[in-house]
Amino acid sequence: MEHSGMLQVRPTARRTPWGKRALMAGTLGWFALLVLLPVAALSFEAFHSGPLAFLSGLKGEAAAHAFWLTIWTTILAVVVNTIMGVLLAILLVRHNFFGKTLFDGIVDLPFAVSPVVAGFMFIVLFGPQGWLGKWFEAGGVKIVFALPGIVIATLFVTLPFVTREVVPVLREMGRDAEEVAYTLGASRWLTFWKVTLPTIRWGLIYGITLTTARALGEFGAVLVVSGSIIKRTQTATLHIHQEFTDFHYQAAFSASLVLGGISFVLLLMTEYWKKRHKEA
């Protein structure tokens, strides 16, 4: 007990710098190999024959039609699922009803269900042999292998995003501010517009971005439900798949890069906003 008195605190930095370096190199290297290298390979191939060739891959009526269809479907999905997603979040946080826990779980199901099974469900229900499908077809409305099917499938796969981002914010904010506004004579609508909405803004924006990225990129569910009819029910992802299986590589690569790029930039932008919001 010669060194009695002060207990020597051994710093955690007893780690050998080599172990630390190996961990960092291994982890980052794995990530680069697994994720970044394939992205780089596609980008390289897309521009391999020059920027003009890249652009020529985006030409053609089929490509234009596919991208427009994806844009419209995405807008529809975002509008509907933003409104319904906020209402759903309000219902889950602010209301009590029979079977709420079960309902809460059901809202998450679209994340757990395989896209193919999702598409298949809509064929079973809305297809020519489905009981709702027969009913619609009698009224002259075709859902499966037509545009409504694409929209419904996209609505399904993107349903939980806004709700899942808004629920925690709504739970945290409580009701005090809203009750004050309401007590001071603001209408329910004004209360929502001036108090609730600004508070949930960031959760909402993040939810909308995720919805947009998923709607732009949905493949499996839309493939099953739409029948992938060129210039009719072919979305951008289906167009890429078509061009790839037809060996039109330049067209497939260019369209892939544009579609993936849009989603990625959206995601980066939201992350940037989110960070600025946290720092503010």
Place this chain on the structure above:
Amino acid sequence: MSPASTKTIAFRRIPSGDALIKIAVFSYVGLIVILPLLTVSLQALGQGVFKIWEDVTQPQAWFALRLTFVSAIAMALLNAVTGTAMAWVLVRHDFPGKPFVNSLIDLPFALPTNVTGLMLVVLYGPVSWLGKYLKTQGIEIIYAQPGIILALLFVTFPFVVRSVQPVLMELDKDIEEAASTLGASRFTTFRRVVLPHLMPSILTGVALAFSRALGEFGSVVVVAGNIPMKTQVAPVFIYGEIESYNPRGALAVSLVLLLVSLLILLLLNRLQHWGRERGT
């Protein structure tokens, strides 16, 4: 201020139980999620348990299910380790370009699944120099089973990282220092002190990734193709049955996937409770 305002002070409670919100939300979720799920489940069960068993154990379906589960388990084991390591490096270490790497983690979520598949084919496919080189070494990735695991690793990469990262950020370094001071080696400190705290979040990430892997279609169908009894996973099998107008075969396997998804959701719910208990 003015005496008149005292009259309005009387506390106005926001009327709850807004029937309109309830009707809108219940009918929307009912039509988009509950009704399709019930229809497909009931139609599958309506064939009788014996028929379902027969359809599931039919060699091609059985092989597809087994391949799906084996690949998902392999992916889950690898992802648990690499995801935790990535979260550790991002939280505990500093390196140039860290914010950039941090936002790149979500890249796999932003990319359409079939674009992911396409990237892997471009990189490892029979036309690329890497693919050619690997072939001379007797390693086949594309249109083979390693490609399936590679695609699953790619699309599920962010789950474990994003689940572990926040928990690791909040973890107090004091207990690690205490353990280290008391003479525990770095590895022992990690295993006995850090790991138990991270366990709920690692398992949550793994469960989410596993669930996603069971249903993954787009990337796998592009990378591994649709070769029965060789590279055909369950969602691709279901797709094949739908395409060949055999909904009966699709129903049974869909039911199995749906049931497993439900089980995982229940498990995730338990994990959340566990994580909350650990957190306090």
